[in-house]
Amino acid sequence: MEYNVNRRDVDFILKEQMHYEKLLELPAFKDYSLEMFDMVLDQALKFAQQEVAPINASSDKEGCQFDGKNVKAPKGFKELYQKFAENGFIGSDVPTTYGGQGLPFSVVMPMSEFFSGSSVAFMMYPGLTRGAAHLIETFASEELKNIYVQKMYSGQWGGTMGLTEPQAGSSVGDIKTIAEPQADGSYKIKGGKIFISSGDHDLTENIIHLVLARIPGDPEASTKGISLFVVPKIRVNKDGTLGEPNDVRTVNIEHKMGIKGSATCTLAFGDNDNCIGYLVGNRMAGMKQMFQMMNEARLLCGMQGLSIAGAAYESALAYAKVRVQGQGKTIVEWPDVRRMLMVQKATVEGLRALLYMTAFYEDMGKYHPDAEKREYYEGFADLLTPMCKSYGSDQGFRVTELAMQTYGGYGYISEYPVEQYMRDVKISSLYEGTNGIQALDLLGRKLSLRGGQVVQQFYQMIDEFVTANQNTPVLKNELSEFKKALDSVAQTAMSFMEMTGRGDFNYPMLSATNFLNMFSGVVIGYFLMEQAVIAQKN
């Protein structure tokens, strides 16, 4: 399957909207240069197109195989995983201490777009490994870090995150997996997890599960009592060599609509009371720690929406330019096809700006030397995360629908790539917290960040943009319409806050998703308008 991306749009956002040279002013990235960023992106795109994209269609047809004991990933994944790791891509955005590459997230975001657009199913494996390793790196003891992290970034061992149980999906607090303290400081893990991506496979010699469990006696039926554990599939000796199997059993794999190359496993821990886990960081801090990974994973879900939407649009566009129908015209010449392509283009470019700029806010929020600036940008990243996740995945799906429509009947046929894109992208609205959960997150947590100050500052930034450019001749009308939309988001937010303030949650919760969509539409409108202003100046 061929993968194409509008590299000009990618560069336009990085160079003219984000001004990625600002990243070089941050001490964390002082060893980089713009030429290096460009080279990284060139190489990543080349790797995506030449190595990752060719296995996308075949892995979808083949899927994962489970023989009752072990899971086999599709043909080619093992070799690709090693190559991907050798090129340093697994830990591209994490510190160099344990083998990461220390790139800014702003550069890793487009890289991820290229990779996921080429095969989102394959990317689940390195994505989960990176997330799990980074959790250990951030929160675990030196001993655990030294044993696990480097081997995960280098591709020797894989990683997963184990949250979901049959009765505990959106309500993670209901998990039943327990961790019984042992005399030597380790824990015995017992319980079952479902929907574990990369839960078992043959890409690496070991798999490191990060499992949420409750230590008996800690608060029940609440996320407050949950702790986080490192649970290796095969035990690791003190010197880092592999020991005995660790009583982790793969029960089954799911048969799914899409991302068929990604192994989604049901795992049983401690069938024989012999599954050892190690506490990560503090007891009962599990949920808080897991949120580091979840927040990143949510942005990556939005990125998946963008990446597949981008791939689907490019594919539909290429098809429309060569498919001849009626009066000897290519279909791109017909107005209704142009309409569909324009909607796809606007959505993809808008999502791209949203995702890249959120990554930029993340970098600034993490690495800016000025604490006040860090707080300012971190707030923006937090505010936009549920929008990236939810709007990115939903609109990504809608784009694949329009891409299919552009193809006509051929789009429905598996000889052409869009039907796979459509199936593959659907999952992004479901996992990592359903999109409904994202809407509640925006409404319940994000609007009230720092007492509503974050959303106010964000509004102010956009409002200042409108004021500064309202006399731009070609955008005058658009900006005045946009201003109305912006203000109606602000008013809606205010009235929701007022309602919840007096204890009326029903209406805001009923409208949460609509509100998220409305807000996201305005945010994307802002980024696209800003692009228009920049383009007009050049």
Add this chain to the structure above:
Amino acid sequence: MKIAVLLKQVPDTETKIRVKGDASGIESDGIKYIISPYDEFAIEEAIKTKEKSAPSEVIAVSLGPVRVVDAIRTALAMGADKGIHIDDCGLAMDSFVTAKVLANALKNENFDLIFTGKQAIDDDASQVSQMVAEFLNVPQLMLAEKFELGADKKSATIERSVGGGTKEVYTVEFPAVIGAEKGLNTPRYASLPGIMKAKTKPVTTLKASDLVGETKPKTTNVNFRLPPERAAGKVLQGEPEQLAQQLVKLLREEAKVI
């Protein structure tokens, strides 16, 4: 062993080429440049040879404006050790002048091996490598599909196709110029750690004006034009017999191929 790789930066194959208004060349605006793909095979072979013959070093050499330093940096990120950028100083250049400047830059460096692509994919001239070898008075072998370093590390066995499935096998003693053909190897990517390392590797700049001497171009480009646009295909209608007749008629009378 001291190994040089000659690199040319060329427009990406996906670039839409536009001819300048006065037909004197192509518009350089908006062009994305890449390392000529055959030169990538050369880089890979140089690095592989280095790995087999430690201690060795690979020096990436490119002639052109400042932008070609990007090509050198990519070679360094892939594993080359040093770079030499020869600034073209805006001089008029054809293959002859290019080869002369390169040869003059290389002649005192005592390279054991010089890898190049068999040709660059922009002008497809396939002249520079051979002329460089001539000016340096060393043997050259173009179209190398297989390169095997001799046990003495002072010679190599090279295979190339001569059509009809026949292979020629040569042995060559160093120093020599080797022109890489597709299939010689699979070039590695510039890995992220490689890109980080490349930053600290030295790139020396030379000036073509200091190296060109009295050499003047022997050829000039008179005119640039795009190939004529391909006309739309024809769809023939009818029964198989009529179709065959129509097709033969068209091939004979219109296409004039039979």
